[in-house]
Amino acid sequence: MTKVTLTVNGRSMSGQAEGRTLLSSFLREELGLTGTHVGCDTSQCGACVVHMDGQAVKSCTVLAQDVDGASVTTIEGMANADGSLGTIQQAFQDHHGLQCGFCTPGMVMASAALLAENPKPTEAEVRHYLEGNICRCTGYHNIVKAVMAASGQDAGGAVAAE
Amino acid sequence: MPKDGGIGASTKRREDVRFLTGNGRYTDDINLRGQAHAYFLRSQVAHGKINGIDTAAAEAMDGVIRVFTAKDFEGVGGMPCGWQITDKHGQPMQEPKHPILAEGKVRHVGDPVAVVIAETLEQARDAAEAIELDIEDLPAVVDMKAALAEGAPKVHDDLTSNLCYDWGFVEENKAAVEDAFAKAAHVTTLELVNQRLVANPMEPRVAVGDYDPWNDNSTLYTTSQNPHVIRLLMGAFVLGIPEHKLRVVAPDVGGGFGTKIFHYAEEAFCTFAARQLKRPVKWTSSRSEAFISDAHGRDHVTKIQLALDDANNFTAIRTETYANMGAYLSTFAPSVPTWLHGTLMAGNYRTPLIYVNVKAVFTNTVPVDAYRGAGRPEATFQLERVIDKAARELGVDPVELRRQNFIKADQFPYATPVAVEYDTGNYDATMDKMLEISDYAGFAARAEESKKRGKLRGFGIAHYIEACGIAPSNLVGQLGARAGLYESATVRVNATGSISIYTGSHSHGQGHETTFAQVVAEMIGIDAGQVEINHGDTANTPMGMGTYGSRSLAVGGSALVKATNKVINKAKKIAAHLLEASEADIELADGKFTVAGTDKSVDWAGVTLAAYVPHNYPLESMEPGLEETAFYDPSNFTYPSGAYGCEVEVDPETGEVEILAFTAADDFGNVVNPMIVEGQVHGGIAQGIGQALLERCVYDEDGQLVSGSYMDYAMPRADDLPNYTVDHSCVTPCTHNPLGVKGCGEAGAIGSPPAVINAVIDALQRGGHSHVTHIDMPASPSRVWAAMNAQ
Numbered sequence: 043m044t045k046v047t048l049t050v051n052g053r054s055m056s057g058q059a060e061g062r063t064l065l066s067s068f069l070r071e072e073l074g075l076t077g078t079h080v081g082c083d084t085s086q087c088g089a090c091v092v093h094m095d096g097q098a099v100k101s102c103t104v105l106a107q108d109v110d111g112a113s114v115t116t117i118e119g120m121a122n123a124d125g126s127l128g129t130i131q132q133a134f135q136d137h138h139g140l141q142c143g144f145c146t147p148g149m150v151m152a153s154a155a156l157l158a159e160n161p162k163p164t165e166a167e168v169r170h171y172l173e174g175n176i177c178r179c180t181g182y183h184n185i186v187k188a189v190m191a192a193s194g195q196d197a198g199g200a201v202a203a204e
Numbered sequence: 205m206p207k208d209g210g211i212g213a214s215t216k217r218r219e220d221v222r223f224l225t226g227n228g229r230y231t232d233d234i235n236l237r238g239q240a241h242a243y244f245l246r247s248q249v250a251h252g253k254i255n256g257i258d259t260a261a262a263e264a265m266d267g268v269i270r271v272f273t274a275k276d277f278e279g280v281g282g283m284p285c286g287w288q289i290t291d292k293h294g295q296p297m298q299e300p301k302h303p304i305l306a307e308g309k310v311r312h313v314g315d316p317v318a319v320v321i322a323e324t325l326e327q328a329r330d331a332a333e334a335i336e337l338d339i340e341d342l343p344a345v346v347d348m349k350a351a352l353a354e355g356a357p358k359v360h361d362d363l364t365s366n367l368c369y370d371w372g373f374v375e376e377n378k379a380a381v382e383d384a385f386a387k388a389a390h391v392t393t394l395e396l397v398n399q400r401l402v403a404n405p406m407e408p409r410v411a412v413g414d415y416d417p418w419n420d421n422s423t424l425y426t427t428s429q430n431p432h433v434i435r436l437l438m439g440a441f442v443l444g445i446p447e448h449k450l451r452v453v454a455p456d457v458g459g460g461f462g463t464k465i466f467h468y469a470e471e472a473f474c475t476f477a478a479r480q481l482k483r484p485v486k487w488t489s490s491r492s493e494a495f496i497s498d499a500h501g502r503d504h505v506t507k508i509q510l511a512l513d514d515a516n517n518f519t520a521i522r523t524e525t526y527a528n529m530g531a532y533l534s535t536f537a538p539s540v541p542t543w544l545h546g547t548l549m550a551g552n553y554r555t556p557l558i559y560v561n562v563k564a565v566f567t568n569t570v571p572v573d574a575y576r577g578a579g580r581p582e583a584t585f586q587l588e589r590v591i592d593k594a595a596r597e598l599g600v601d602p603v604e605l606r607r608q609n610f611i612k613a614d615q616f617p618y619a620t621p622v623a624v625e626y627d628t629g630n631y632d633a634t635m636d637k638m639l640e641i642s643d644y645a646g647f648a649a650r651a652e653e654s655k656k657r658g659k660l661r662g663f664g665i666a667h668y669i670e671a672c673g674i675a676p677s678n679l680v681g682q683l684g685a686r687a688g689l690y691e692s693a694t695v696r697v698n699a700t701g702s703i704s705i706y707t708g709s710h711s712h713g714q715g716h717e718t719t720f721a722q723v724v725a726e727m728i729g730i731d732a733g734q735v736e737i738n739h740g741d742t743a744n745t746p747m748g749m750g751t752y753g754s755r756s757l758a759v760g761g762s763a764l765v766k767a768t769n770k771v772i773n774k775a776k777k778i779a780a781h782l783l784e785a786s787e788a789d790i791e792l793a794d795g796k797f798t799v800a801g802t803d804k805s806v807d808w809a810g811v812t813l814a815a816y817v818p819h820n821y822p823l824e825s826m827e828p829g830l831e832e833t834a835f836y837d838p839s840n841f842t843y844p845s846g847a848y849g850c851e852v853e854v855d856p857e858t859g860e861v862e863i864l865a866f867t868a869a870d871d872f873g874n875v876v877n878p879m880i881v882e883g884q885v886h887g888g889i890a891q892g893i894g895q896a897l898l899e900r901c902v903y904d905e906d907g908q909l910v911s912g913s914y915m916d917y918a919m920p921r922a923d924d925l926p927n928y929t930v931d932h933s934c935v936t937p938c939t940h941n942p943l944g945v946k947g948c949g950e951a952g953a954i955g956s957p958p959a960v961i962n963a964v965i966d967a968l969q970r971g972g973h974s975h976v977t978h979i980d981m982p983a984s985p986s987r988v989w990a991a992m993n994a995q
């Protein structure tokens with residue numbers, strides 16, 4: 043066991059990790075941040091995406107001991123300071139971009155990374171970028187709409203009422 | 205315009221806020237004080253004799269608390285099957301024992317053999333590697349027809365063969381069906397495979413068992429679609445724990461699609477082990493483990509024949525299906541290829557004579573059970589494919605052949621020859637709507653344009669019928685169900701007027717917390733924010749059957765309406781007392797009780813307060829309080845239907861299929877939240893397209909699962925799928941439930957596979973490959989290319 047200290051969502055946090063402990067389980071089990079989900083064991087589903095030093099990573103592919111000193115943002119850190127939903131989160135709600143919510147943290151984190159890189163993506167670019175995130179519920183249609191809307195582009199289709 | 209927050213409004217989902225901020229509470233997020241971890245050691249061979257299990261070394265390892273094997277379960281019941289099928293000779297199906305841990309033999313890759321409980325998961329996993337298994341390989345049966353051959357290895361030695369049942373439906377019609385075929389002007393025959401799929405909800409299954417020895421109370425937290433069903437099956441049939449000592453909680457559940465209906469060995473195990481060890485025991489499935497332990501779906505091999513007269517009227521259908529049960533009977537497995545499949549074989553058509561034969565077969569594979577649609581996609585696929593094939597053979601338009609044989613709008617209620625009575629529908633309307641919004645009329649020009657680019661364009665049509673909200677209980681009991689199929693709701697009105705609802709229904713993505721509140725808010729005329737929906741905990745919800753088969757709103761919503769009406773009736777009596785008027789004169793509108801024709805009124809909160817602070821209250825004739833429970837047992841299924849159109853382009857060089865447009869025109873009856881309904885259709889279509897083009901669960905001949913992870917099992921991803929155009933403006937309300945609703949959860953997965961395959965065949969036929977009359981799913985580039993190039 044080694045002590046790992048890192049900044050998570052702007053706060054310094056530390057915990058114990060074995061050599062084989064993955065960042066995903068370190069966040070969930072050791073730091074109690076269960077918003078990051080684990081949907082597979084082959085790095086295919088993207089439910090575990092977080093930002094590490096500004097980059098989107100699948101946290102199941104990173105060893106906890108290797109992130110000592112890093113700055114990590116998880117889904118728990120995506121709301122506005124007043125607790126209201128951030129732009130991407132709000133767009134997911136407005137466009138019904140989630141059903142069971144299990145893929146959602148990874149989808150939001152991946153979408154945020156996309157829009158940071160490419161603020162006005164085309165729909166095809168959104169679909170291509172989200173290829174590493176599997177959603178079994180939505181058929182992606184409304185996720186794509188939500189990301190387009192979050193980028194300030196016309197999402198088309200129905201928008202939820204208040 | 206619907207009232208904001210009421211029925212018909214696309215109200216935003218309130219549950220989204222917690223999911224979007226990482227505050228959902230899924231089962232794996234639950235960690236109890238003193239919790240130990242379970243790791244299941246599973247068979248790596250498909251079929252083998254267990255000669256010995258040596259756990260000594262594992263037990264001596266760091267952190268290991270105990271190792272369990274089958275011998276620890278002597279005297280404990282096996283996993284029960286919830287549906288008994290009677291075969292065509294009147295005999296009960298063969299029902300093998302399904303132990304919690306393998307006894308004597310292993311019967312599929314993934315069959316659990318031993319469980320290590322340790323302080324940490326890593327310790328449990330490490331110790332499992334030290335268990336010495338002496339398993340002698342036996343020949344495995346994987347292919348269903350081979351499993352039924354003389355002398356085939358038997359999955360269960362104590363059964364007479366690998367045949368679970370041979371079912372005929374309707375057996376009495378068989379001779380008449382044969383006769384109709386003998387007289388037919390034309391017979392179209394199609395042999396097809398409805399391939400095995402893995403449901404793959406994104407949240408893997410999890411079970412946490414807890415035990416309080418001081419009160420002898422057991423609690424199971426589990427990823428279930430129906431916690432009460434799990435409590436009943438596990439308590440009564442497996443562990444012998446009475447319901448009042450057993451609580452089952454299914455908190456936020458990350459998708460189900462059928463595979464989380466069933467009672468699984470891991471649930472019983474964790475509950476049992478927690479009692480033995482007197483500490484919480486947690487198991488979390490890995491995805492690889494899910495592939496070999498979650499019940500799979502579909503896996504039918506079918507031959508269907510359609511008989512037509514010389515005017516192209518359908519005169520008879522006969523179909524013969526082999527249905528894979530896997531190694532054991534999962535909870536509702538026997539009902540899927542029979543009552544959920546045979547009863548749908550009339551589709552939307554007036555075919556007068558139908559005979560369905562199903563042979564259910566045991567093989568050395570993971571058990572197969574309901575997956576989104578369950579039996580209905582299998583029925584719809586064969587029917588809509590054979591009709592398309594018939595249209596081509598006869599040289600008639602597939603739209604017209606369907607229309608000619610549709611049950612017409614003025615023929616409802618319509619009794620089919622396969623034992624169901626459709627209450628409402630208007631198939632011409634949904635067909636017209638789909639053709640309109642997909643611009644079917646403009647297809648020929650688009651096909652020309654594709655041709656110029658060297659691509660083959662095709663348009664595929666499917667029209668489906670679904671039976672949702674399976675019911676009524678007394679009928680399904682006669683058909684072999686070992687459960688009731690009602691739903692329940694408790695409406696607890698609080699003193700200041702807010703309302704706590706407890707439903708037996710369960711949401712694992714469907715949005716009940718929003719839609720059920722919309723229903724109650726509309727009925728009383730209060731703000732939906734005043735209504736809270738609770739579900740998923742047997743400790744506070746009335747006995748209910750949970751969510752599957754698109755039943756939540758049609759059955760659970762009906763229970764909710766019934767209970768709310770009871771509340772309203774009592775509230776009116778209280779209002780009459782307060783207003784010194786006759787009860788018959790009290791009207792409820794917009795959250796206010798008014799004496800008809802006067803301006804005398806009392807608002808909702810005034811009445812609810814009087815109910816709980818009964819100072820001015822008719823105590824002599826009425827109890828205080830305002831809380832009602834209702835159980836609703838439907839009198840019939842509901843019958844959603846719809847027309848699906850799929851437009852594809854096939855690349856003749858590579859065989860690759862691209863979906864250019866997908867259009868769904870559904871009749872779901874009345875709709876409570878259009879946004880959520882559309883989302884359900886999107887998700888269903890995505891799974892149907894996944895089946896049609898991508899997904900396939902593959903075993904090799906030794907029973908090894910070849911597609912055991914997301915590296916090998918092709919889950920549909922964002923850039924595999926199109927946008928969908930969905931419409932639900934064709935409405936024929938259900939006549940036998942109070943909301944007039946039909947259910948929308950499975951439609952997409954039922955209607956889309958035949959639409960896609962019909963489109964692919966259409967593209968190839970138009971492209972001159974007239975020899976290609978069928979391609980089995982998934983229509984992968986290699987299969988399409990091979991079909992085009994086979995001559």
Ligand code: FES
Pocket residue numbers: 079080081082083084085086087088089090091100101102103
């Ligand atoms: S859990 Fe990390 S990619 Fe699936």
Ligand code: FES
Pocket residue numbers: 139140141142143144145146176177178179180406458459713
């Ligand atoms: S919302 Fe359920 S997996 Fe995406």
